[in-house]
Amino acid sequence: MDEILTxxxxxxxxxxxxxxxxxxxxxxxxxxPARESGQRRYGxxxxxxxxxxxxxxxxxFTLDEARxxxxxxxxxxxxxxxxxxxxxxxxxxxxxxxxxxxxxxxxLLTAMDCSCTTLDVCALFDRDAQTPxxxxxxxxxxxxxxxxxxxx
Amino acid sequence: MDEILTxxxxxxxxxxxxxxxxxxxxxxxxxxPARESGQRRYGxxxxxxxxxxxxxxxxxFTLDEARxxxxxxxxxxxxxxxxxxxxxxxxxxxxxxxxxxxxxxxxLLTAMDCSCTTLDVCALFDRDAQTPxxxxxxxxxxxxxxxxxxxx
DNA sequence: GTGCACCTTGAACCCAAGTTGAAGTCAAGG
DNA sequence: CCTTGACTTCAACTTGGGTTCAAGGTGCAC
Numbered sequence: 088m089d090e091i092l093t094x095x096x097x098x099x100x101x102x103x104x105x106x107x108x109x110x111x112x113x114x115x116x117x118x119x120p121a122r123e124s125g126q127r128r129y130g131x132x133x134x135x136x137x138x139x140x141x142x143x144x145x146x147x148f149t150l151d152e153a154r155x156x157x158x159x160x161x162x163x164x165x166x167x168x169x170x171x172x173x174x175x176x177x178x179x180x181x182x183x184x185x186x187x188x189x190x191x192x193x194x195l196l197t198a199m200d201c202s203c204t205t206l207d208v209c210a211l212f213d214r215d216a217q218t219p220x221x222x223x224x225x226x227x228x229x230x231x232x233x234x235x236x237x238x239x
Numbered sequence: 240m241d242e243i244l245t246x247x248x249x250x251x252x253x254x255x256x257x258x259x260x261x262x263x264x265x266x267x268x269x270x271x272p273a274r275e276s277g278q279r280r281y282g283x284x285x286x287x288x289x290x291x292x293x294x295x296x297x298x299x300f301t302l303d304e305a306r307x308x309x310x311x312x313x314x315x316x317x318x319x320x321x322x323x324x325x326x327x328x329x330x331x332x333x334x335x336x337x338x339x340x341x342x343x344x345x346x347l348l349t350a351m352d353c354s355c356t357t358l359d360v361c362a363l364f365d366r367d368a369q370t371p372x373x374x375x376x377x378x379x380x381x382x383x384x385x386x387x388x389x390x391x
Numbered sequence: 392g393t394g395c396a397c398c399t400t401g402a403a404c405c406c407a408a409g410t411t412g413a414a415g416t417c418a419a420g421g
Numbered sequence: 422c423c424t425t426g427a428c429t430t431c432a433a434c435t436t437g438g439g440t441t442c443a444a445g446g447t448g449c450a451c
Contacts, residue, residue, distance in 0.1 A: 093397075093398075094397095094398075095396095095397065095398080104439085104440070105398085106439070106440055106441080107438080107439060107440085109399095109400095110438075110439055110440090111439095114438090124398095124446090124447065124448085125398075125399060125446070125447075126397085126398050126399075126446095126447080127398085127399090145343075145346075146343055146346045146347065146350070147340075147343045147347075149437070149438090150437075150438070151437090170350055170353060170361075171350065171351050171353065173350075174347045174348075174350035174351045175351055177347055178344065178347045178348070178351070181340055181343055181344045181347060182344065184336075184340050185337060185340045185341060185344065188333055188336050188337045188340060189337060191297070191298055191299050191333050192330070192333050192334065192337065194297075194298045195298065195299075195326045195329055195330045195333060196326075196330070198298070198322055198323065198325075198326035199323050199326045199327055199330070201322055201323065209322075245427075245428075246427090246428075247427065247428075256409085256410075257427095257428085258409070258410055258411080259408085259409060259410085261429095261430095262408070262409055262410090263409095266408090266409095276416090276417065276418080276428095277416070277417075277428075277429060278416095278417080278427085278428055278429075279428085279429095301407075301408090302407080302408070302409095303407090
């Protein structure tokens with residue numbers, strides 16, 4: 088049960104490339120593992136950590152957020168607090184994404200029925216009078232959703 | 240009514256930065272406008288084009304796709320054809336996005352109720368047994384959704 | 392003693408959609 | 422003339438999540 092894996096074995100188990108695992112280490116989302124003659128050796132804790140990371144990624148957290156999660160989990164006690172905080176902060180983002188995606192979907196359905204000969208006359212492209220639900224806003228993206236850190 | 244705008248005025252009207260408009264020109268999504276002593280001057284056609292572009296962007300099309308749309312609209316005849324094609328190609332992507340976002344939302348709701356003291360014991364982070372709808376997959380993003388052109 | 396699989400490193404590259412900066416041009420106003 | 426403000430250019434940088442490359446090390450079997 089307490090298997091020790093090389094980076095290649097670990098990568099295979101998670102369907103990742105070794106480069107990805109080294110990258111996680113570089114950005115601080117995985118700790119530096121023990122070494123045997125220079126090579127990384129991963130124990131069960133690293134495996135668990137990678138499992139958590141994978142789920143967090145699927146849940147839409149960025150690596151930065153996942154790092155916070157994992158670090159506060161290391162720090163001992165209030166791991167659940169930051170998980171709840173992160174989830175609570177993420178929820179409105181995801182909700183907004185869903186609303187926009189659904190508006191987008193409605194627009195696309197209308198577009199598939201369109202037979203205007205030029206875009207100039209097509210009502211789909213009049214600003215305002217947009218989709219049934221008028222909630223289409225910024226361009227969609229989840230990886231970048233709270234973004235604009237570098238805005239002026 | 241046939242106003243002539245400078246790049247700054249055009250940008251203000253669309254809530255863009257001038258750099259964005261120049262960028263659109265650079266990537267071929269806007270044509271090169273007329274110039275007055277070196278400066279760009281935009282007429283009603285450019286304004287309409289930008290309106291279409293904005294709607295297309297909000298509908299989730301990439302700039303590349305928008306360029307196709309606008310070019311075939313310039314080329315005269317079957318604007319609606321490429322619009323319908325693009326819309327039909329985009330729809331499943333958007334549908335997949337919605338499914339994943341909803342699974343993510345469910346996971347987040349569960350996470351907000353979690354009171355596990357460490358992540359290690361938290362069932363949320365067991366792979367498999369994930370969300371009610373098991374459809375969480377790749378990390379979400381729309382800007383990149385058909386992506387993986389550079390995959391090995 | 393060499394062939395092979397696996398590992399190591401850092402740096403450079405990929406994508407989209409722009410932004411930022413430096414250095415320069417132009418017209419109007421005082 | 423000088424300043425102010427809006428414009429011009431191009432290259433380099435940003436974000437996030439990695440991949441790819443080149444050059445070299447390590448361990449083991451044949």
